[in-house]
Amino acid sequence: MVQKLIEEITKKNAPVVAGLDPMLSYVPEHIQKKAFDESGETLEGAAEAIWQFNKGIIDAIYDLVPAVKPQIAMYEQFGVPGVAVFQKTVDYCKEKGLVVIGDVKRGDIGSTSAAYAAGHLGKVQVGNSICSAFDEDFITVNPYLGSDGINPFLDICNKEDKGIFILVKTSNPSSGEFQDKVFEGKPLYGLVAEKVAEWGAQCMDGSYSNVGCVIGATYPGMGKVLRKMLPHNYILVPGYGAQGGTAKDLKPYFNEDGLGAIINSSRGIIAAYKQEKYQKFGGQGYADASRQAVIDMIEDINSIF
């Protein structure tokens, strides 16, 4: 699967992923109104508003970006109707040829991780039938429970040609509280990175692994060290834009071949029309604003090469 991601990145010349993390407050008034008129001010109405919002953005940017990263929490907050729109969004993005990274940060003990792996990346057996559920291309995974929580994901990566990104060093201000603590000379994120290298070696797909990692753009020094530790693992980099990461911070996340990292922006793309820079587009033109924000982001990122 990482080869498909690389192919799309190369074809579009854009090591960029659009984070589809819709807050209801990002959805322009006219879309909210139409959805609420049809489905009420209910979970269904909220889910419909988010779906229409997403569809507009996807239609406007799918030819520019290789991948999208829907954050399932933003859907799950609207209950079952929200989760149904997560599924609809995944399906629609795949129809448009996009690589879909489900930002689900799952992780549990063995048999439970196996259920998450089946539901998000694999297949489930029902009677004599084989069914797919969410069926993303990649998902993000939390490592706190150790190898037997990760192994079921590795099995599915190999069986179904899918991928995972394991949290190593997250972009948030307090990520250091546990992740930076030094154990026998190594920070926790470094210990996790060592395991990512080991797990990744079991899931190679060409010169890169289907097991990547998450390292926030807000910690470029650590990005540099981890890049060297993990030459074969793709880095999913959140924290560019709204969280404070800038293009010049991103160089160390890439390998010499210009590959090895994909930079996420969520708010910066999907709520672009709310920024002063793009406000001329207005709520009606929110999707065009997102398109322009993607064009600008790609130019900004590519300026570092």
Add this chain to the structure above:
Amino acid sequence: MVQKLIEEITKKNAPVVAGLDPMLSYVPEHIQKKAFDESGETLEGAAEAIWQFNKGIIDAIYDLVPAVKPQIAMYEQFGVPGVAVFQKTVDYCKEKGLVVIGDVKRGDIGSTSAAYAAGHLGKVQVGNSICSAFDEDFITVNPYLGSDGINPFLDICNKEDKGIFILVKTSNPSSGEFQDKVFEGKPLYGLVAEKVAEWGAQCMDGSYSNVGCVIGATYPGMGKVLRKMLPHNYILVPGYGAQGGTAKDLKPYFNEDGLGAIINSSRGIIAAYKQEKYQKFGGQGYADASRQAVIDMIEDINSIF
């Protein structure tokens, strides 16, 4: 919310939680057949089979146990229909007066944790309406991202009188890979426990906190140390029964007042009819087998006092 849990535990004299983690292979033939005949060998059929299975068990045990712990992965693997049955299970258990602990192990950066907190424990605003989504009483939370991933849950615990159990030391064999690493004389799980005490102090509900923790029954030595570190935090203890924890291992998880811990069994209860001990009940009597397993478990646990 922890006071409601304590009240139910005391009333039923049972510091026990039934883990509703249904695998399709646990569901007796006759229930699977009926569901597949009605809804096909589809995700819908699987979800319906699980719902009927759950309903039978809940009806058979709700007067004996204070709480249930549905593991969302087991529902999520069947996609949107599975998640709908998770919701239906939560609702039905609450109707029956049970405390519901959603075993979701969520955790993310600030605004995303806020969305999980709203969806699972709180409310969401849609236009001028306030809606509830999954609305469990407690959920489990992963601490890897640090305080700003936890704080949104604390806010909701205080605002809505709900609770969380934070993963400290999990029951699985490889939990030590990261959790046992020692930093300046303290293991990672100890560092997390220190934060749990700190977070918990912000959410007191009587003499216990609405912030509890998860410590596996499979590590009783650590349970003993952590019990002393966390006198005001309820411990949710997985790993009894099928995973190898025995009643005599459990004493150290309780405080002197006989409170402070609640022991989970999943397979041991819901798939009891598959054990030699309860096989006389057969598939048709699976719910009665679960009831007997609950009675036996309560007796076993209470023997330690």
